[in-house]
Amino acid sequence: xxxxxxxxxxxxxxxxxxxxxxxxxxxxxxxxxxxxxxxxxxxxxxxxxxxxxxxxxxxxxxxxxxxxxxxxxxxxxxxxxxxxxxxxxxxxxxxxxxxxxxxxxxxxxxxxxxxxxxxx
Amino acid sequence: xxxxxxxxxxxxxxxxxxxxxxxxxxxxxxxxxxxxxxxxxxxxxxxxxxxxxxxxxxxxxxxxxxxxxxxxxxxxxxxxxxxxxxxxxxxxxxxxxxxxxxxxxxxxxxxxxxxxxxxxxxxxxxxxxxxxxxxxxxxxxxxxxxxxxxxxxxxxxxxxxxxxxxxxxxxxxxxxxxxxxxxxxxxxxxxxxxxxxxxxxxxxxxxxxxxxxxxxxxxxxxxxxxxxxxxxxxxxxxxxxxxxxxxxxxxxxxxxxxxxxxxxxxxxxxxxxxxxxxxxxxxxxxxxxxxxxxxxxxxxxxxxxxxxxxxxxxxxxxxxxxxxxxxxxxxxxxxxxxxxxxxxxxxxxxxxxxxxxxxxxxxxxxxxxxxxxxxxxxxxxxxxxxxxxxxxxxxxxxxxxxxxxxxxxxxxxxxxxxxxxxxxxxxxxxxxxxxxxxxxxxxxxxxxxxxxxxxxxxxxxxxxxxxxxxxxxxxxxxxxxxxxxxxxxxxxxxxxxxxxxxxxxxxxxxxxxxxxxxxxxxxxxxxxxxxxxxxxxxxxxxxxxxxxxxxxxxxxxxxxxxxxxxxxxxxxxxxxxxxxxxxxxxxxxxxxxxxxxxxxxxxxxxxxxxxxxxxxxxxxxxxxxxxxxxxxxxxxxxxxxxxxxxxxxxxxxxxxxxxxxxxxxxxxxxxxxxxxxxxxxxxxxxxxxxxxxxxxxxxxxxxxxxxxxxxxxxxxxxxxxxxxxxxxxxxxxxxxxxxxxxxxxxxxxxxxxxxxxxxxxxxxxxxxxxxxxxxxxxxxxxxxxxxxxxxxxxxxxxxxxxxxxxxxxxxxxxxxxxxxxxxxxxxxxxxxxxxxxxxxxxxxxxxxxxxxxxxxxx
Numbered sequence: 011x012x013x014x015x016x017x018x019x020x021x022x023x024x025x026x027x028x029x030x031x032x033x034x035x036x037x038x039x040x041x042x043x044x045x046x047x048x049x050x051x052x053x054x055x056x057x058x059x060x061x062x063x064x065x066x067x068x069x070x071x072x073x074x075x076x077x078x079x080x081x082x083x084x085x086x087x088x089x090x091x092x093x094x095x096x097x098x099x100x101x102x103x104x105x106x107x108x109x110x111x112x113x114x115x116x117x118x119x120x121x122x123x124x125x126x127x128x129x130x
Numbered sequence: 131x132x133x134x135x136x137x138x139x140x141x142x143x144x145x146x147x148x149x150x151x152x153x154x155x156x157x158x159x160x161x162x163x164x165x166x167x168x169x170x171x172x173x174x175x176x177x178x179x180x181x182x183x184x185x186x187x188x189x190x191x192x193x194x195x196x197x198x199x200x201x202x203x204x205x206x207x208x209x210x211x212x213x214x215x216x217x218x219x220x221x222x223x224x225x226x227x228x229x230x231x232x233x234x235x236x237x238x239x240x241x242x243x244x245x246x247x248x249x250x251x252x253x254x255x256x257x258x259x260x261x262x263x264x265x266x267x268x269x270x271x272x273x274x275x276x277x278x279x280x281x282x283x284x285x286x287x288x289x290x291x292x293x294x295x296x297x298x299x300x301x302x303x304x305x306x307x308x309x310x311x312x313x314x315x316x317x318x319x320x321x322x323x324x325x326x327x328x329x330x331x332x333x334x335x336x337x338x339x340x341x342x343x344x345x346x347x348x349x350x351x352x353x354x355x356x357x358x359x360x361x362x363x364x365x366x367x368x369x370x371x372x373x374x375x376x377x378x379x380x381x382x383x384x385x386x387x388x389x390x391x392x393x394x395x396x397x398x399x400x401x402x403x404x405x406x407x408x409x410x411x412x413x414x415x416x417x418x419x420x421x422x423x424x425x426x427x428x429x430x431x432x433x434x435x436x437x438x439x440x441x442x443x444x445x446x447x448x449x450x451x452x453x454x455x456x457x458x459x460x461x462x463x464x465x466x467x468x469x470x471x472x473x474x475x476x477x478x479x480x481x482x483x484x485x486x487x488x489x490x491x492x493x494x495x496x497x498x499x500x501x502x503x504x505x506x507x508x509x510x511x512x513x514x515x516x517x518x519x520x521x522x523x524x525x526x527x528x529x530x531x532x533x534x535x536x537x538x539x540x541x542x543x544x545x546x547x548x549x550x551x552x553x554x555x556x557x558x559x560x561x562x563x564x565x566x567x568x569x570x571x572x573x574x575x576x577x578x579x580x581x582x583x584x585x586x587x588x589x590x591x592x593x594x595x596x597x598x599x600x601x602x603x604x605x606x607x608x609x610x611x612x613x614x615x616x617x618x619x620x621x622x623x624x625x626x627x628x629x630x631x632x633x634x635x636x637x638x639x640x641x642x643x644x645x646x647x648x649x650x651x652x653x654x655x656x657x658x659x660x661x662x663x664x665x666x667x668x669x670x671x672x673x674x675x676x677x678x679x680x681x682x683x684x685x686x687x688x689x690x691x692x693x694x695x696x697x698x699x700x701x702x703x704x705x706x707x708x709x710x711x712x713x714x715x716x717x718x719x720x721x722x723x724x725x726x727x728x729x730x731x732x733x734x735x736x737x738x739x740x741x742x743x744x745x746x747x748x749x750x751x752x753x754x755x756x757x758x759x760x761x762x763x764x765x766x767x768x769x770x771x772x773x774x775x776x777x778x779x780x781x782x783x784x785x786x787x788x789x790x791x792x793x794x795x796x797x798x799x800x801x802x803x804x805x806x807x808x809x810x811x812x813x814x815x816x817x818x819x820x821x822x823x824x825x826x827x828x829x830x831x832x833x834x835x836x837x838x839x840x841x842x843x844x845x846x847x848x849x850x851x852x853x854x855x856x857x858x859x860x861x862x863x864x865x866x867x868x869x870x871x872x873x874x875x876x877x878x879x880x881x882x883x884x885x886x887x888x889x890x891x892x893x894x895x896x897x898x899x900x901x902x903x904x905x906x907x908x909x910x911x912x913x914x915x916x917x918x919x920x921x922x923x924x925x926x927x928x929x930x931x932x933x934x935x936x937x938x939x940x941x942x943x944x945x946x947x948x949x950x951x952x953x954x955x956x957x958x959x960x961x962x963x964x965x966x967x968x969x970x971x972x973x974x975x976x977x978x979x980x981x982x983x984x985x986x987x988x
Contacts, residue, residue, distance in 0.1 A: 041152075042152050042155075042156055043152075043155065043156045043159050043160075046156060046160070058160075060176070060179070060180035060184070061152075061153045061156035061157050061160070061180060062153065062180040062181055062183075062184030062185070063180070063184055064156065065145075065149040065152065065153055065156075065184075066145075066184050066187055066188055066191070068149075069145065069148070069149070069188075069191075070191070093152070093155075094152065
């Protein structure tokens, strides 16, 4: 499904928390705490989303249509019915991709100027 | 965990309801990760760091949404939004402006040290509450008073400033050496007076403005010499910019000194006493003490002080009762407007809230939280009211400078009042509370009723709330009729004043002043040469029919009386024999068109070598020789026996609002050298068909020829001199008229809004009535009757309040009764017609309701 280019561009650049949440739900539906854990694991503990930041982001992303509450739920044995699971929408995927190309472009430009990431 | 749950309350309720449980769960899980002895502290810190910024962010998100929603909703109903904003702006703006001026004048911030301890000391006689002090009384009172740490005297005058450019007439004041220290102000440059200055009496302190304009802000001005009334004075200091005393016209200050014989004089009242209260002394104790001292002085000099008592006022309270009353009337009018604005805003928002009851019920039924709706409504009402308040601030800011003419000149403060932010904020707050209250509460009740609101098919807004709105409209009608009637009373008073005959004709008369300086012009013969030289020149000009010199113009110079006594009688000391004294040259009466009823005019031959004569006014004749031929009668006046040679019509010397004494006119030459200084003629009057622009250069030339050092001041057509009499009243009245017009507009808008809403709510009812056979004329008259009844409900109490207001300001009404039937009928008729206009459109709309359409909606 193609999306309105202006709509997507209007959301860029994405706040880092939003981008991370999109990444967290890009491969499977996750509930809130699972998102926090996923982000923490992927960043090697560098980014630990607070609960407030997470749910404010989720609220906004729901309104923007980047994610939806998942209808499918895990097997009953694994499910906690009080939890809500979130899955990425096609718009969410499109926006994440657009953000990626924006960042890639930026890095290419920086490289072209001879800048390299700091090595420690 | 309890801490975290408590902190969660910081989030908006809607957010909490949606995510509260999950937030808590995530928090618990994360806390489980935390290890170590400080775990609790760490987790509390984490909780705070998490909740506070995010809760603030969540609130901000909602506010943004609400503002977006509100501005969209208001753009859909621009008429409503603009009306509400305009109404609030008028209410807040009118109050901000009126109270800015009123507090500025009634509670002035005086530029003196500890101004609350500053008092002015006056004499009081049966006719005058505040009469200037005589030098002898000043001396005795000062010596006796223990309530004051210091007491000084001053006298406002004007001097001719010569040397360096065109000679100039400037306002001045003479201070005793104590006055500057009493006021607690030091000089900006140089110093103020010390005792040694009074010995020579040739020191002058300049005002900041005069230093800027006349001396080019020269910092070396101290020590320089200036010429005042032809005498050299040494500049010893320059005062700071905000120092103005005893009035705004004072441009320089000289020392006030008394000759030995002055200090025995108890009849020459020309000093203003100013004093500073001792620590511990109060205004009341000072008044009591001076009353005792005045009685003691009276025992010593029973004859001279027969009717003299003492009077003490705070410097800050120095404002005439008339001015005070007018300002209070202005504040009252502004409060009426505020009341109207509140009623109107309440009505507008109430109607809007009711009409949205269904929408809100639907949203509640669909699960919108009460809190979320409340926020939405508060945001909407607040946005409207705050826009109005901001517009009101701007309105007040723009209008305050236009109200400067309401600041009397006698106050020692700058003329432009600053905006009184406190008054503005209070007015803003009142309107905001009313507006938000009426915009939110009823809608919330709709939300509580929930689905019931949907069931009645949207015909809500009846019953109790209809009554609330009816009362609001009645209040509006009442407030506007009060304003209309009081304004009408003041207008009638103004017209009465303006229609009074001053006793002279103002058309085609130009006036100007050449105040002759002493001691150069001490000799009447020297003065006469000056007058003759100028007058012969002026009278020779084309289109000039007559010209004359006189002591002072009527109304511009209101006082100046002398006791008249008949030969063989002793003088009365109670002022009952006072007559207005004016020295005049020939042609004064013809120039002023004062009718000469008997005898002759003053003539050039009435000099010191001829018998001393006088021309008196009609009322003077009635008083002293009621049934005799006045011509040839003699009386004692101004140090000589005078014979009456002519009788003229009476003139309103003291203006339109006060009774005047009988008048006596004396020839300019029949006075001894150095006597009766105060009455030296200085005003030139010229009757001519040419305008001032043509005459003035010629007159200047004649004055320069007569005396190159002589300045000309106070150039004005006689009509303007008379108009300034009523100018401050006219200015006040214009403001009140504007407020009354606003009130009328607001009341009309209110009635129209109320009835329009009632009609739209009752369409089905009207439809049923029409379907059952009601004529459209019946429907029309039903709504008209309803509107007019509302109007009547406001008119009746309004007339009563207006009558009370009229009584309170009776002093301003110059004889118009507060219950003046013409004014009341006119006010009621005007307000009634406004009500009718407000009713017409909605009533016609009601009469044209098509029953088939109205009922189909059911």
